[in-house]
Amino acid sequence: MKYFGYTLGDPDTPMDPPDPEMYAKMDALVEEATKAGILLATGGMGPLSEAVRVKYADGEFTVKDGPFAEAKELIGGWALLECRDTAEAVEWTKRFLGIVGFGETTVRPVYGP
Amino acid sequence: MTEARARAAIEAVIRMESARLIAGLARLTGDVGLAEDLAQDAVVAALEQWPAEGVPSNPGAWLTTVARRRAIDTFRRGADLQQKYAEIGRALEAAGDAATPDFDRAFRADIDDDMLRLIFTSCHPALSLPARAALTLRLVGGLTTAEIARAYLVPEATIAQRIVRAKRTLAQARVRFEVPDEQERPARLTSVLEVVYLIFNEGYSATAGADWMRPQLCGEAVRLGRVLAHLATGEPEVHGLVALLEFQASRLGARTDEAGSPVLLLDQDRARWDRLLIGRGRAALERALHLSPEPGPYTLQAAIAYCHARTFRPEETDWPAIAELYGRLAAAQPSPVVELNRAVAVGMAHGPQAGLDLLDKLAGESALRDYHLLPSVRGDLLCKLGRPGEAAAEFARAARLTGNAQERELLERRAAEAALQAAPPAGPAS
Numbered sequence: 326m327k328y329f330g331y332t333l334g335d336p337d338t339p340m341d342p343p344d345p346e347m348y349a350k351m352d353a354l355v356e357e358a359t360k361a362g363i364l365l366a367t368g369g370m371g372p373l374s375e376a377v378r379v380k381y382a383d384g385e386f387t388v389k390d391g392p393f394a395e396a397k398e399l400i401g402g403w404a405l406l407e408c409r410d411t412a413e414a415v416e417w418t419k420r421f422l423g424i425v426g427f428g429e430t431t432v433r434p435v436y437g438p
Numbered sequence: 439m440t441e442a443r444a445r446a447a448i449e450a451v452i453r454m455e456s457a458r459l460i461a462g463l464a465r466l467t468g469d470v471g472l473a474e475d476l477a478q479d480a481v482v483a484a485l486e487q488w489p490a491e492g493v494p495s496n497p498g499a500w501l502t503t504v505a506r507r508r509a510i511d512t513f514r515r516g517a518d519l520q521q522k523y524a525e526i527g528r529a530l531e532a533a534g535d536a537a538t539p540d541f542d543r544a545f546r547a548d549i550d551d552d553m554l555r556l557i558f559t560s561c562h563p564a565l566s567l568p569a570r571a572a573l574t575l576r577l578v579g580g581l582t583t584a585e586i587a588r589a590y591l592v593p594e595a596t597i598a599q600r601i602v603r604a605k606r607t608l609a610q611a612r613v614r615f616e617v618p619d620e621q622e623r624p625a626r627l628t629s630v631l632e633v634v635y636l637i638f639n640e641g642y643s644a645t646a647g648a649d650w651m652r653p654q655l656c657g658e659a660v661r662l663g664r665v666l667a668h669l670a671t672g673e674p675e676v677h678g679l680v681a682l683l684e685f686q687a688s689r690l691g692a693r694t695d696e697a698g699s700p701v702l703l704l705d706q707d708r709a710r711w712d713r714l715l716i717g718r719g720r721a722a723l724e725r726a727l728h729l730s731p732e733p734g735p736y737t738l739q740a741a742i743a744y745c746h747a748r749t750f751r752p753e754e755t756d757w758p759a760i761a762e763l764y765g766r767l768a769a770a771q772p773s774p775v776v777e778l779n780r781a782v783a784v785g786m787a788h789g790p791q792a793g794l795d796l797l798d799k800l801a802g803e804s805a806l807r808d809y810h811l812l813p814s815v816r817g818d819l820l821c822k823l824g825r826p827g828e829a830a831a832e833f834a835r836a837a838r839l840t841g842n843a844q845e846r847e848l849l850e851r852r853a854a855e856a857a858l859q860a861a862p863p864a865g866p867a868s
Contacts (some may be wrong), residue, residue, distance in 0.1 A: 360550075361454070362664030367713060405714075409657065412443075412450035423495075438691065438710050 327365070327435035328414040330421075332401040332428050333409070350424045358406075358417060367404040405435070441489075448488050455498045456580030461552035463505055464615045470559050471605035474577060480505040546776055553578075554669040555615050557662075560604075561630040564611040564780050569604040570633045571640070576601055578665070579658050588655045590640070627670070631736060634662050638683055641803030642690075653690055661686050667722065674730035677722045678737030685743035688712040700844050704752040716747045735771040738763055757787035774803040775811075782815055790822040810839035814849060821856055830856035 358364035376391030404421070409412040411432070416432050456477065463473035480501040492502040498802050560573040575581045575589075582602060587594040618626040641655025663680040671677045692710040695701050723744055726737040733741065742763045748756050764780035777800055785793020797816055806812045817832030833853035 360665065362661040362668075362670040365718070407657075407661075409453070409654075410446070410450070412446035413454065416447065416454060417449045438712055 326408060326410065326413070327408045328408055328430045328432050329435050330406065330414065330418050330430050331403040331424075332398050332430045333397045334400045334428065335397065347424060350362065351421075354420055354424060363406050363408055363413075363417065365405045365407050367402065370400055373398055373400070385435070401425075420427050446486065448493060451493055451497045452484060452501075453580040455501055456481075457553060457556065457578050457820065458498060458549055459501050459505065460577050461503060461556040462549065464556060464559070465552045467509070468615050469609065470556070470577065470613075470615060471609055473828040474605065476505040476509055477501070479508045531548040550669055551617070553665070556618055557630055557666060557669070558617055558626055559613060559615055561609065561626075561633045562608060562611075562613050564613060564631045565604050565607055565624070567632065567636055569600055569607070570629070571598045571599055571637050573604040574633050574662065575637065575658060578662060580823070581658070589652055589658070591652070601615060605706060627673060630666065631675060634659050634666065634683075635736075636677060637662070638686070642686060655688055656683075658692060672729065674726045675736050677726035677729065678734060678740050679728060681719045681722035681740035682736055682743055684715045684722060685740060685747050688715035688747060698844065700848055703746060704755075708750055708752075711747065719747065720744060727794075732772075733766075734766060736769060738767040742767070755786070757783055761787040774800055774805045775809070777807065778809075778812060778815060782818075783821050785822070792821045794823065808839055810836040810845070810849070812836075813839070816868065817856065819851065821859075826856040827860035830854075830860055 355364065355367065373392040378389045378391065378393065380387040406414050406417060414432050418432055422428050422430060459480065460473050460477045462748055463476050463680065467473050484501060485502050539827035542548050556580055560577045561570045565573065575584065575586045583598045584594050589599040590597065591802040637655055638659030641652040655839055660683045663683050667680045688711050689706060691712065692706040693701055710822045719740065723740045726740065727733060730737065742760055745756055745760050761780065761783040764776060764783050768776045768780055778798065781793045781796035782795055797819065800806055800812065814836035817829040817836060820829035820832060830853050833849050837853060840846050840849065
């Protein structure tokens with residue numbers, strides 16, 4: 326089963342400056358998960374100030390530039406995993422958050438195509 | 439957190455750590471069977487302690503430490519003393535305290551090498567193919583015997599027996615826990631790839647029973663292949679096999695209809711093919727081709743699969759290219775089954791008569807005598823040649839030969855359709 330994990334947060338909360346030790350640990354985790362065959366794809370999100378929101382309603386397109394008013398947004402990273410079950414996806418997510426030090430990641434099953 | 443969730447979390451952690459734990463212990467003990475016994479002791483301890491104390495922050499190190507202590511205890515107690523335990527206990531005791539970070543680091547340092555050794559050992563040619571598959575799922579996949587039994591739809595005792603015997607065979611044959619040397623390596627690697635492919639195929643087209651697929655086995659095989667590809671990066675055929683598995687797995691969602699009946703490749707809804715897996719397959723195929731100017735059988739099969747995967751509409755399929763690849767595959771690995779597939783491709787590329795001519799050369803092959811796909815393909819080509827009466831007989835024969843209930847149903851339907859074409863029921867005169 327595929328799982329999509331993404332981290333939500335308040336974009337206005339300042340993030341700690343990049344910590345080389347954390348990066349090294351994260352690289353090791355990515356390597357481990359890739360070698361275990363469970364990490365299919367992962368990436369980081371660009372800033373919301375560079376985001377665009379495209380809306381289509383009543384036959385009209387509206388394109389709005391970020392940042393947006395909402396408090397909770399998809400920030401930081403996301404990962405597409407292929408795990409045997411939800412419990413396994415949760416364990417990998419715990420290891421990810423353990424390195425970041427804090428945060429909240431939503432893990433959702435991916436259906437299809 | 440509910441109790442069930444806590445239990446599932448513990449089991450997931452154990453499954454994730456299992457292979458590396460066994461691999462590390464096997465290096466220390468030189469004995470895969472003993473390593474698994476020690477690992478099992480540690481797992482039992484974890485299942486007792488973790489529910490109350492919580493999962494430790496470094497579960498792998500915890501399990502290793504417990505397994506190691508168990509070995510030393512057994513040695514010290516001297517009860518039921520086996521020579522093997524004694525040696526290991528002595529060696530481990532000399533290595534210092536189990537809880538030191540140095541030990542953990544040393545244990546983990548060569549983990550990739552240990553994993554590769556574990557794969558080569560559990561796929562050792564001294565074992566029968568089913569034994570290799572069960573042992574590999576247990577030791578490398580980290581599945582319990584109950585999980586393996588469920589995936590294969592057999593009683594747990596059957597799998598447990600198979601694994602016990604496999605471990606005994608390895609011990610009796612004095613199989614060493616090592617990566618084979620250069621001379622032995624190609625044959626041993628073939629044995630490994632064969633196991634991974636067997637597991638996949640067991641899941642992809644269940645050979646018996648009512649289920650057409652057991653997707654869990656496909657998933658395990660793909661995962662094993664990916665693990666192997668990161669351990670044996672320079673082996674073209676490893677990447678070839680991974681490519682093949684990724685392409686085949688990309689079609690899993692399209693291979694059955696809503697009722698669970700099989701849908702043939704050319705009838706599949708290609709929008710349901712998993713593009714992500716196709717992309718991964720293409721990358722693996724490129725690696726394989728880059729590593730070897732003379733593609734091996736898995737790489738050639740992957741190249742054939744890619745011909746289908748890259749095509750959005752079946753009528754755009756490059757059949758001449760596929761027929762040519764089958765020709766190369768037949769040269770690299772002569773087999774009546776490959777010839778049969780070549781006949782299908784040739785039939786598509788150069789007309790059904792050309793396919794049938796190739797097929798006729800296979801008529802005397804004893805290996806294909808009871809193989810349901812031979813009459814099935816004949817039936818298909820005869821249909822296209824406008825010979826539905828003969829086609830119906832071939833489909834009926836194929837239906838009798840297949841062991842898969844879903845496939846039998848499909849073949850019986852085709853037999854009935856062809857028979858109807860051959861002798862349509864009398865209708866009103868027109």
